[in-house]
Amino acid sequence: MSNNLSTLHNELNSLPSVSINCLIYNHAPFLKEAFEGFLNQKTNFKFEVIIHDDASNDGSKEIIDEYTKKYPKMFFPFIQRTNQYSQGVRGISERYNFPRCRGKYIAICEGDDYWIDEHKLQKQFDFMESNIEYSFCYTRFMTKDERSSVIMNDKNDKYFENNPSVIDFTFETFYRGWHMGTQTLFFRKIYLESNYTSGYKHAKDIHLIAHLLKKGKGACLNFFGAIYRVHSGGVYNGATDLENAELSYKCYKEIYEQNKSILFLKLKYLLFAQNYIKKLTKHNKYIIVGKIKLELFFVPKN
Numbered sequence: 001m002s003n004n005l006s007t008l009h010n011e012l013n014s015l016p017s018v019s020i021n022c023l024i025y026n027h028a029p030f031l032k033e034a035f036e037g038f039l040n041q042k043t044n045f046k047f048e049v050i051i052h053d054d055a056s057n058d059g060s061k062e063i064i065d066e067y068t069k070k071y072p073k074m075f076f077p078f079i080q081r082t083n084q085y086s087q088g089v090r091g092i093s094e095r096y097n098f099p100r101c102r103g104k105y106i107a108i109c110e111g112d113d114y115w116i117d118e119h120k121l122q123k124q125f126d127f128m129e130s131n132i133e134y135s136f137c138y139t140r141f142m143t144k145d146e147r148s149s150v151i152m153n154d155k156n157d158k159y160f161e162n163n164p165s166v167i168d169f170t171f172e173t174f175y176r177g178w179h180m181g182t183q184t185l186f187f188r189k190i191y192l193e194s195n196y197t198s199g200y201k202h203a204k205d206i207h208l209i210a211h212l213l214k215k216g217k218g219a220c221l222n223f224f225g226a227i228y229r230v231h232s233g234g235v236y237n238g239a240t241d242l243e244n245a246e247l248s249y250k251c252y253k254e255i256y257e258q259n260k261s262i263l264f265l266k267l268k269y270l271l272f273a274q275n276y277i278k279k280l281t282k283h284n285k286y287i288i289v290g291k292i293k294l295e296l297f298f299v300p301k302n
Contacts, residue, residue, distance in 0.1 A: 017045035018121055019101035019189070020109060021093055023052050025085070027111035028059040030229060035067050035075075037115035037226075043122045048103065051077040052096045054084050060111070076100065091203035098192055106189050108205075112229045113183040116142075120225040124186040127166070127221060135216035136187035136209075138169075138180060139225030146231040153224075155179035160222055169218035174209065175264035175271070183226045191215040199258055202251045210255050210265065242279045249276035249292075270296065 020038055024031065038049055049071075053060055061079055068075040078096055089095065098106065105128060107121060117123075117139075124137050140160075144151045156179050159167055169178065182205040196211045197203040212218065239247075249272045256269035273296055280288050 015046070016048040016103045018043075018047040018105045018107055018125060018186075019103035020047060020049045020107050021097050021101065022049055022109055022111055023054070023092055023097070024056060024060055024064070024111035025054040025083070026056045026058040026060060028056070028063060030112045030114070030231075031060055031063045033114045034109060034111050035063075037109070039071070040118045041115070041121045042118050043125070045125065047074075047107075047121060048101075049075045050097045050100050051075065052092055053077060053079045054092065055080040055082055090201070091197045091207075094192075094197050094203065098189075101189060104189060106187055106192075108185045109183045109226065112231065113181075113226060114229070115183075115226045117223060117225045120184075120223075121186075123221060123223065123225075127219065128186065128188065131219070133216055134219050135191055135212040136185060137219040137221055138182075138184040138186065139221045139223055141181035141184050141226045141228055142224055143228045143230060146229060151227070154181065156220070159220075163222065165222050167220045167222070169213075169220055171213055171262055171264040173218075174213060175268045178220075180209070180220075181226055181228050183228055185209075187212055188215075200254055202247065202254060204251055206251055207255060210259065214259070214262075242283055245272075245276045245279040248272045266299070270299070 022034065022038075027034070035049075038047075041047065051064060053064055064075070064077050064079070068077055078100070084092060084096075093108075105125065107124070109115060120139065124139070127137055128134060140156060141154050142151050143154065159178075185205070185208075187208075191212060197207060200207055209218070252265075252269040252272045256265045259265050273292060277292055280292070
């Protein structure tokens with residue numbers, strides 16, 4: 001019996017405290033910077049890198065192989081042979097990565113973004129360990145435009161004029177607007193029910209945020225932890241303003257429809273519906289505009 005307990009104790013001690021969720025698709029030009037940002041983290045706990053490569057064809061796989069061979073106890077890749085996104089698969093992290101994460105916490109960073117603070121994970125870990133009422137935290141970030149090499153702060157400067165160390169994030173904050181970089185997101189794995197994306201056709205990061213907010217409030221820590229990279233191969237850069245507006249409308253609509261008791265989710269949905277109507281009107285899509293206006297007419301007032 002004592003041997004079994006000793007074995008269990010050793011296994012628990014060997015588990016990572018944090019799992020880094022890294023989605024990759026044709027990120028070869030940027031991948032080493034992302035991986036080095038992980039390796040540069042200074043922590044007093046173990047962490048792992050859980051990778052999903054969606055059938056990249058630009059040399060990303062070779063870079064993943066290089067790091068996996070060099071750090072076999074840290075890098076754990078899943079390489080797709082067929083691109084899942086093009087097959088209509090959404091919620092890639094929920095389907096392929098989150099179930100493989102062994103950490104108490106999950107941090108997110110896609111392969112074309114990177115971390116710039118070597119204590120990022122430790123600061124977030126310490127905050128979450130000391131504040132059990134929070135389900136997630138994130139940090140400030142900067143945006144880098146690869147075409148112009150211009151680097152800019154996020155759009156949250158106005159909230160930090162008095163230099164607070166932490167600002168709470170609630171459903172009201174979610175509605176009123178906040179420039180959030182999911183490459184800085186850090187949350188408790190215990191809140192990831194296996195079916196939390198069921199019923200969603202457009203599962204994205206905002207669905208995860210809405211889910212986590214039902215478990216506890218969030219927090220933005222006042223330091224710059226990461227770079228969000230804007231480049232021609234990004235998911236949103238290949239879409240038109242109208243397509244982006246349509247996707248956002250559909251995302252917030254389905255989140256609201258599964259959480260109708262939360263007022264601020266209703267308001268968020270209405271806000272993006274109005275924005276989509278403006279875009280449709282600009283493109284003379286009057287039939288669709290009429291359909292959405294009729295649909296909004298039947299949205300319950302309470």
